[in-house]
Amino acid sequence: MQKKTAHIISHSHWDREWYMSLEEHRYYLVKLFDDLLEKLEEDPDFHSFHLDGQTIMVDDYLAVRPEKEEEVKKYIWEGRLVIGPWYILQDAFLTSSEANVRNLLYGMQTTKEFGQEGNLGYYPDTFGIYGQAPQLLKQAKIDVAAFGRGVTPTGFNNQVFHQDDYSSPYSELKWESPDGSSVLGILFANWYSNGNEIPEDRDEAKNYWEKKLKESEKFASTSQLLYLNGCDHQPLQKNVTDAIKVANELYPNVEFKHSSFQEYIEEVKQELPEDLQTIRGELRNQKTDGWSTLVNTASSRIYLKQANDRCQTLLERVLEPLGLLVSDKNLHRDFAAFYWKLLMENHPHDSICGCSVDSVHREMTTRFDKVEKGALKFVEEQAREIADNIDTVHEKEDAIPLVIFQTGGAPIKEVIKKKVAVKKIYFDEIPFAEIPDKLKGGSLPSYHLERADQSIVPVSVKDLGVKFGYELPQDRFRRPYYAREVEVTFLYDSSNTVGYERCFLVPTAEGNKEEEAGCIWNTAGNKLENENLIVQLHDNGSYTLVDKRSGIEYKQLGILENTGDIGNEYMFKASGDGESITNENSNVTVKVLENTSELASVEVTTYFSVPKEADERLKEERENLVWHPERKAGRSKEMEQIMIQSVMTLERAGEGLKVKVTMNNLAKDHRLRVLFPIGEGSSHHYADSIYEVVERPNQPESQWTNPSFDHHMQRFVSLNNSEKGLTVAAKGLHEYEIKDDNTIAVTILRSVGELGDWGVFDTPEAQCLGENEAEFMVIPHQKDIFTSRAYLTAYQYPLASTVIQTKQKQGNASEVKELFTWEGEKLVITACKPSLEGTGMIIRWFNPTSETVQLSFEVGAGKPIYRSTILEEKLDSVGAGTAELKVKPYEIFTLLIEN
Template identity: 85%
Template sequence: MKPKKTAHIISHSHWDREWYMSLEEHRYYLVKLFDDLLKKLGEDPDFHSFHLDGQTIMVDDYLKVRPEKEEEVKKYIRDGRLIIGPWYILQDAFLTSSEANVRNLLYGMKTTKALGQKGNLGYYPDTFGIYGQAPQLLRQAKIDVAAFGRGVTPTGFNNQVFHHDDYSSPYSELNWESPDGSSVLGILFANWYSNGNEIPVEMEAAKKYWVKKLKESEKFAATSQLLYMNGCDHQPLQKNITDAIKAANELFPEVEFKHSSFQQYIEEVKQELPENLQTIRGELRNQKTDGWSTLVNTASSRIYLKQANDRCQTLLERVLEPLGLLVSDRMLHRDFAEFYWKLLMENHPHDSICGCSVDAVHREMTTRFERAEKGAVRFVEEQAREIADNIDTIHEREDAIPLVIFQTSGTPMKEVIKKKVAVKKIYFDEMPFKEIPAKLKEAPLTSYYLERADQSIVPVTVKDLGVKFGYDLPLDGFRRPYYAREVEVTFLYRSRNTVGYERCFLVPAEQGDKEEETAFIWKAEENKFENEHIIVQIHDDGSYTLLDKQSGMEYQKLGVLEDTGDIGNEYMFKASGDGGSMTTENGNATMKVLENNRDIASVEVLFCLSVPKEADESLQEERESLVWHPERQAGRSQEMERLTIKSVLTLEREGKGLKVKVSMNNRAKDHRIRVLFPIGKGSSHHYADSIYELAERPNQPERQWVNPSFDHHMQRFVSLNHSEKGLTVAGKGLHEYEIKDHHTIAVTILRAVGELGDWGVFDTPEAQCLGENEAELMVIPHPTDVLSSAAYLTAYQFPLAATVVQTKQKQGDAAKVKNLFTWEGDKLVITASKPSLDGTGMIVRWFNPTSEIKQLSLQTDVGDKIYRSTILEEKLDQVGEGTAELKVKPYEIVTLRIEG
């Protein structure tokens, strides 16, 4: 006898915080939803619960309007009738960093715990693909089930779901496994998260509805437990849902219909799971589809948003948080860190950071990014200054200028530092302020050297910046304005510190001091750069050939720009109907040397590219007729725009890669620009940086793929190797690439489109990204592949920089050099060093990107006991006191908690 089927009906509303309307427009409907919910919960005991979309910020957004409802809301959360978390917000998984994904869970779980609720479901209802390490992260957070809608089966226009014979899993229940072997039970919304929406109460309509719905769910269910999601995007509460359930029970006595929750559904599913569940491993990226609705091109929509996010994430993860380990007031630091993270994460929902909303949404995002960045920068400056004020900075020469160099990346550094220094200040209260600039200009420019804490000397290049206005903000007095004679100092700095600082001095050089021999990096007579590792030859068209001196391998014609028409939308790229493209290859470029000294050289390469002004007039007709992008045929206009493009190439002493900054005033619409890096055919796979993983991906798609483009996400870099040589291209906030023709890395630096592109007509003129745009890359040659050569470690260092504070000579008690910990671990990647959330310990995290067991060694003087920890910073077993030695399994994410 077959078991009686149970239909679990879960009321919910998938709440895109901002999307086709702005945040404040959506908030009105959120408040109405909550008001209806609270009334329903109070009046109807048969209304079991409501799922608040896996995020806690919905509660915050409601209570900002109705603060008097706080206790009522908290009561229903404690009672398990309003289900929140485990996330703070529903983030995009691929466009937010590894640590941002963890902070999202950390702060979300902090809230759920405080409100007396357990976050027992990894909820990704509409995430645009999910990284492969998600099961490991969830398991470390004691979550053993994940529910998701995308990544296994294709979805299209207006959330339409498609199925085919080569479905990745025969069931909506499956095992999902990370590269390290961690696995969770996966619940796929095989018929989407709206498959139980708007259930009829009237008998005839209800019968027709349920005959169809039961058949659809039974097709994929591995057990007798059927899941029906009663809601959709911004769906209001179905107020008569309990009456609809009573009607269904009358009509279908062989099925038990009940108002349920994920917790109930999962508990009953687990009791019936078959042994032959399909196991899906790694990334959920919808590769077994036609390729037209994977939404991967959100990685290149409004790139300026991704770049701002990258700056903010790097600032919080690699500067602000590590600096918190050096400050005296840990609680102040903890509170500010959480504030900035939450402000930043307001920009992380998938329709926000993906750049696929209306213009008003993204204008507000720009302001949030600016708030987060400016606030965090100021906080870092002031905290670093307070630390510096406690260091003994007395020098035998009164005119020596103390500099405190903070290293917060977690790894030893080798960096060319540029720092603006005020060599002479005159405050407004010292003399009439109008006379100060002339007084400062009288002083001759002095040359300097850097004297380090061990008395060693580092050569310094000095550039005069003239007289600048500034001000001090004392903690015990009114602001003090001044003028200062400023210089820019440049020097190569090496340090074994991981998280710490070093006190140094800029010391005026005596006139009789002998200048050391200077070997300049730019060779003007040959139009090439050269340092210890690479030679870069610039060609007449602005492209360049790169020679790796270690391997002797040469990479030709790098850096060509390619322009293609784009008649798609914010979600998906679609090449214009003409199918053509134009490049800068074989054009004419001009060069200008911007800087050339012992430590760094920069050359500006200027060239032009003429492109069609926009798509032809048929594109707007296709948009307004809701022609889905695969069927669009629009071409490009005959009118041309001349784009002036500036590429600044920079090579540093001892640098292992060439830094490239491309900038342009975009005056054209409906097009995409990519930078091309050919390497040569030979490899069938490549590597891309992902969330706690170097994902290995095929150069060719699955056989089901029909889209001419095969674009991918990357976090920091993409890498392709051929035979004995490889090339890695790192970016700052550049997340889209393609392996073109199976042998060329193509990185998108601009995509200009004019519509949102889902379920209706939503024009987005600001998504055309007219005006100034820029992109920063680093090109790293290496032998073999990116893992074997460890080139990925160079790529991870690309956006990181030391924090340098100028201070005064004064007595102090703090040491002149401080380093909190040292570590060794071949091939391991450090991703976090921060105070614990409770303020009592230090958190340090690594991941192993390789398939081999690696040894991790840690030494610290800031605490006695070292524990393994979860990603939620909970102590596990003790692994050492002062030092620890442990094995890191293949692909494992390991977190240590250090306590004094």
């Protein structure tokens, strides 16, 4: 009989913050590291310790004990403290495509500096994993992924032995991305604590290993058995090497050794059978009972997801692309890394998922605020420095220069709103108390926008009155002022990818008054209308949307649905009554906020009466740790009115209706969704995921017993039939469900009062009382999302130009700058950034289709163009100045351009 090898890997799964705050957990982290350093010095048999696949644990320790840096680095260099490949163990589905890459990029940068190589894609407790993970890992030269969720080991928990698309007879399997990239998958069939607390006592050890050996042998495809000696925040087992000696004495046919993942993987690869199961695509526990998928973390504390979405969009689509235009690349690179790392501190699964205690999420809100405010100021100042070098002299002295920066990487058509100071008086010019009255006098002129090619764009102007402001010159003390401020609105259509255009806001004698006949809102018809769409508003606040291009109607969109929720931060559980309430029979009031030829916004107000909270039974069920599937609590008889205001905006040339919902939530223990029926649907739908527009079934598998079948989305979800489709794009709304094969239900608020999981942890702030917001865009189209290219509209939805007001002055820079151009039908651009090293440019796309796509790229000046990986490694040369390339189906495709 072949001798077995038991690889015992010491580790501690380190949730940086969870049932305690970061600083409370840090105490135990420092104690763990102190014990580790002592153990590594005194015990040569202690092979190594796995630091949970992340590098930030080292930073968190050295922040308290900086004098230990050289000692820590020594053991990392020797491979006895194993770090990376990630910067932090982030949630896979609630962080963006590029955030997943930055996490790997910065993590691998650190491991490289410390002399290690990240050879393992480590996802020990990730709440499901995106289907493109194998492709990302292979591009990073990682060919093995280890994970604990998403695939069910056949026979696990006494299930009847079976084998299907998302189960495996072995703890080793093949995992394949849509593009065909494949990695070896290591499934923690008996979890990542299956070798925890190994006994040194012989009798205890015999009982322990009798059980553990059988459990591992049940799923192992080779003679190499994996035992993870640790668990969540597990202290170091100091006698583990002595316990291993006892095991070797007890079982001569098994070699027990203190090991590492690298050593274990090398041995496993030598023995792998040919009949390994191949798992393709997403790992979301599809073929389970559906009660432990943790998918509803997508709707816990939605305010966190919204802040994260704003920050990710700001860093990926504004700050990083702007770095291609600035002169000081090192300053930009350092600030970009600083803000990314600060943002990623909010990305672990128990953090961004909103499933921790309240103190954790209060600190997260502060971090988001730091990232957003800091990055916005950095962008503003860097853009202003660029604008200051542009020639902005105009023949009219009162023309106001505006520099419009395009950073989205693709042509854009958008309605821009910009606050402009049309006249300033500084405090040092006249006594500041006299300034406001001086500015208030006189009427404002009308304006139009003059573009760089001399074309004229109509502008709507709104007087905002006199406002205080200040400038912070780089060569003198601050300069406070009062200004007469206006808000200008205009349609901006640009083919620029990354660059800028100098324009002028020019006074004109022509009037700016709008006649309602030329405006988008029609009071008599109670409707919004532009070139593409009609939005007919109904008395209950729902609306019928007509696509003028096809004549197709979508009726009764936007109905609100409220359901009791007696679950927790991890999982939704409908209240025992099982009833849903809608506002279908309510009445609304409508207020016109803005109505011009560029856009119209109307505010629709309704009062939604819902039960105040769950009944008394829920408190008892929580305190007795009744698992959420078994809970039966109902809802209270007392009712609360929630005021809901929906601002509906339709823009000129817009292809969808934009909606911003504000809710004054006074109720607890409930979920609020918006419903979008399309009529007869199909059996599948599409959702945005990580570098993928994934197709998912509307109905669950036969094993599923959970009445809910909720899913994750990144930017959008789309449902269609043979004739028409509807896509809902959102900002930080990540949970949806397809009801009855014909209705998209998007969660906009979820209120719960406990953490859940392993103890009693009250989280009153997870009830999200007070004001909450939700923003989404409803995009009608013919047929599916690919045929219509509606997904490209959805990806553009959160993007906006950066507009800088400057002064007339001589300058050396040109009035228009465009860094590159590209054509690639159906490709999605995701990154335009300075390379992490050197002065190069990184441009990345992905192909969401099953077809090979031709990509034409031009950057000019004969600059060398190379294919690259997600880690920005230079591969083969593909051109100089221009390149003609083929992007394979579902491929993540990166170019590196040298300057």
